[in-house]
Amino acid sequence: MSTSVEAAESQSGGASKAPQTGESVVAMLGNPNVGKTSIFNRLTNLLAKTSNFPGTTIDRRIGRVEIAAGQTVTLVDLPGMYSFEPSSPEEQVAHDFVAGQSDLVPDAVLLIVDATNLQRTLFLVREALQQGRPTMVAVNMIEAARRRGIEIDLTTLSRKLGCPVVGVSARTGEGFDRLKSQLGVLLSGPALPMLIESGSPECPPQPAENVLAVVSTDDESSCGSCRVCPYADGHQWASSLARESIRDGSVVSDETADRVDRFLTHRWFGMAVFAAVMVVAFSLVFWIAQVPMQWLDEGFAALGAAVSDWLPEGDFQSLVVDGIIGGVGGVVVFLPQILILFFMLALLEDSGYLSRAVVVVDRWMRRVGLPGQAFVPLLAAHACAIPAIMATKVIESRRDRLAAIMVIPLMTCSARLPVYTMLAAMLFPQNPLFAAGLFAGAYVLGMVAAFVVAFVLKLTLLPGQPSPLILDLPHYRAPSIRNAMRYSYERGWMFLRDAGTVILLISIGIWALSTYPKLSDEQFAADLEAKSVAAEQISEPEMENVRAAADQEHAIIGRLGHAVAPVFEPLGFDWKTSVGVMTSFAAREVVVSTLSILYGLGPEPEEGSTLQDRLTAATYPNGQKVFTPATCVSLLVFFVLAMQCLPTQAVTKKETGSWKWAAFQFGYMTVLAYAAAFVAYRTVLMLT
Incomplete structure (x- = not known):
């Protein structure tokens, strides 16, 4: 009682x-x-x-x-x-x-x-x-x-x-x-x-x-071999209660789902299906997002023009229009593609398909030294590397956890999406299918690089065999549009929050460094004389463009850009792009706002021109285009592979307990990105 x-x-x-x-x-x-x-x-x-x-x-x-x-x-x-x-x-x-x-x-x-x-x-x-x-x-x-x-x-x-x-x-x-x-x-x-x-x-x-899929395991459970286990009673109780609670006394087996699983998790067919699904998803991202992106681009351009008319001409007007509206707007314009991409990924996950993709990819992961448990953090890294690295806590083996942490930043996070989108649109402005293929190729390049690095680590710093994967395969079901919308909203809000803080602050800093110190009229005249150019030889419209370019090169950002330009010149980058690469080491997406500011403060752009238009039209003094196909491919490869996120480095130090691993991660990714971009640039030059 x-x-x-x-x-x-x-x-x-x-x-x-x-x-x-x-x-x-x-x-x-x-x-x-x-x-x-x-x-x-x-x-x-x-x-x-x-x-x-x-x-x-x-x-x-x-x-x-x-x-x-x-x-x-x-x-x-x-x-x-x-x-x-x-x-x-x-x-x-x-x-x-x-x-x-x-x-x-x-x-x-x-x-x-x-x-x-x-x-x-x-x-x-x-x-x-x-x-x-x-x-x-x-x-x-x-x-x-x-x-x-x-x-x-x-x-x-x-x-x-x-x-x-x-x-x-x-x-x-x-x-x-x-x-x-x-x-x-x-x-x-x-x-x-x-x-x-x-x-x-x-x-x-x-x-x-038949509840869990055990993939690539050579171990047997010690409890499973026990004749009597206290947990056996619990499962027998659950099985008995399930039979009593289901009216016909049995659980209906889904043979159709089993047949579909055999196809989707096949060693070769499964990989082909996975690749096809990704290409279709990225194609829809480019196709559907074109109209809202154009609206946003035109909206920021109209806002900038309205503010220019309202504010008196001067540095404050330039700060608001070129620094804040131009810098933040240059990144926010890619929000529709980010929303659509995460919406589609949520649908795939909710349908039960992504768990089958885990089974397919795990076979390759284990061969290169990555544990099956790392797939979830690797998948999460496509949103952000920081929570993905934190999620490696679920991996019990320190060797497996370190291997996963070292390669997680190679996965394409949402911060890279504006860069990929910008370059894909410049290379294939009239062909969304080709642009989607290039976009998907960037994702694949990051994954392949992660596998290669993991294999090298397995042979050198982190020898040993990874732990087997035990994965819960959910049932196939109709995905929830409501949940997918919430997920894309959350990711979109995180992106906007970054645009409202880090990107805004860096954009203001880039504008200030691009504006000061001022170039005096005497210094400008002396520069023209040093170049053996007479002011009378330049028309008035051309003189405004020449003066704007001279102002920018005289400012701090121009001097820094010319100082680091020789380092990035072998990759096909001009000094403005080199500055964008340097600033992006704080946050990857900042390169877009940096280029938007630098190419917006230069020679006067045409009315209503977008960032893509300005970058496509950018030329060197000799008339050669700045963003050639070789340069675009080189820049894309660099951003796929480079470690350009200081917060990620801080989390790596925290999770590994040492700055040595964080420094190693930064060093090998930077060297890998530079070398791969150099090879890509020279290869495209040779082919074109």
Whole structure:
């Protein structure tokens, strides 16, 4: 009797504390790929705050949802986990949060399970109930289960678990009203008696059969060879409960999905499909983004013209128009392509395809010395290298973790996209398909370079074999447009936030260095005389352009540019491009704003001309074009391979514990970028 009373008190959450607002705190738990974050997004109406767990670099998302009139709760979206025996930092923080060892203590737990794979996801439910907090289960993807012929008896499941169970669909919104009402009842009413006894398993959990794809592994689990394992009871319980809760007593197998998997994960066909998907995605990025990019470009040009008419002529007008509007606008114009790219990547991930791509790429990764677990950080690096390097914490082997950290910056991050787009558009202005091919080629070049570097490290500094990949393959499902839009919005906002801070500050600095010190009339006349050029020989319009160019070369930026120009001349860069490369070591995308300022402050551009027009028309004093095909290819290759992000270097030092690895990373990437750009420049020159 005392045991039942203690369990009921524990289920009521009497010892928990709520946030300062007085709202109840609900922890959202679930395996990876069960749609937990999709449910969180729909409940919070996509309005949430992202922050780190105290003392960690692991993200958590906190949102508020009104579950009844006058009753609002705080939802905390925890990292995905398979068991309460943590095997990664993400699982550890989720475990600690539910156990009340964090800044917030949950009053209840909302567990998300997969209706199409109930047996696997029920194992975590058993462990969560053993924690003794008020618990509710949301069976997600209920509509997908029906399409497969799976009918789940939610009443039986609720009775067996001893907690409320609601069927929902994050994609269609089915069951969300009942979910919120039942959550209110759970928080305000007496808890059901706990029907699952507490236990403390001692063997690591084993996944249910045909749930995980184990790729390129030579090891066998020690627990899997045990005759008796405490975790076996948990999986047998989950399997038995799943059979009892499904009306026909069995889980429908999806033979079609198996056949598709065999094709998409094939050693050769899988790679061909992956390459085709990427090319199609990039082609759509260029094709769809053309119109909004043109609108943005024309909008910034019109804004600059309006401000020029409104402000009196002088340095302040130049600062606002050329420095701020021209610098920031030159980068923001690429926002549509960034939004579309991440929107399409989110659709591919939500559909379940990207996990199959992991299986295909892992075969090649292991051969060059990269662990299969590194694929997720490598994939995340296509958004930003900083969180990707932080994500390598999940890799247990230090050797594998170092190998991943060293090559992650070679992946194409969102900061490189404006540079790729600008150069691809200059090389193929009338052919989006060719531009998309070049864009995809830049991605492939980064990945190939990462594999080559990893192989060299395997043979030299980091010998040894990487750990095998164990990956959860989610079911195929129709992707959520809502979630994809949110993901692209978040990435677009991060890009704009950078444009509003780092790029703005650097743009103002570049403008100042390009404007001062001023060139006096006497100095200008002396320069013309030194070049044996008489002022009478130059027409008045030409004189304005010559004077503007002379002003720029006399300023600090011009002197610095001419000083470093000999270093980059073998790559085909003029002094302005050399300055852009130097400034971009602070942040890659700054090269676009730098070129926009430098080529906007020079000879007067035509009315309404875009940055692409100005760069395409730029010439040396002898009339030769600055941005030839060879120069564009050289600049593209350099930006694919160079380490141009100081914050990434700081994170590398933090995660490796030494500046030596950060210096090595910067050094080898700079040398690799310079050498590859030189070869590319000479090769294109020879061919053209």
